[in-house]
Amino acid sequence: MTAGITVDLADPVPPYEQIRRQLSSLIAVGMVEPGSRLPTVRSLAADLGIAAGTVARAYKELEQQGLIESRRRNGTVVLGPPDAPRGASGEAAVMDAVDGLIRTARAAGIRDDTLIDLVRCRLSSKLES
Incomplete structure (x- = not known):
């Protein structure tokens, strides 16, 4: 799970906002599905090399x-986005577009x-x- 969070x-x-944004995005695009358990505050903090309070604040805001x-x-369990159900095909299209953007940028030498x-x-x- 922490592989996607930096x-x-x-x-x-x-840092708490970086974590909140990343987790929110992962949940929104379905990469972290409802019902999934998130790492404990201490575990994620240790993996990222930051204070547990920083992760706790991000989790509190997500909650x-x-x-x-x-x-x-x-x-800590993912509930999913509170808005209307998302279409799987729309999510896939967005993920494909993002992957294409990354490939294009790397081919162009953009960091x-x-x-x-x-x-x-x-x-x-x-x-x-």
């Missing part, structure tokens, strides 16, 4: 969004962090228009 301490975005639920004996910055910039400009 924290960049040089990023101006706080407030209705994406996950902490259960005493079962740990991963530059690609992420480009996507964020485009998303921001699309939100404003």
Whole structure:
């Protein structure tokens, strides 16, 4: 599970927000399915080399969004996105497009962090228009 989650301490975005965003995205596209158990706070923190409180804050915010639920004996479980059910074919199309974008960027010699910055910039400009 932690293979898909990374924290960049040089990023101006706080680590808890990086974790929250990544988990939220993984849940939204179905890569982490409803009913899946997330790593414990301590386990994920140890894997990422950060404080347990940082992971706990990310989990708390995800719980407030209705994406996950902490259960005493079962740990933290993914509930799924609270919005309308997603179509599997739509998710697959988006994942294919993302994979294609990554392949194209790498073939062009664009670094991963530059690609992420480009996507964020485009998303921001699309939100404003």
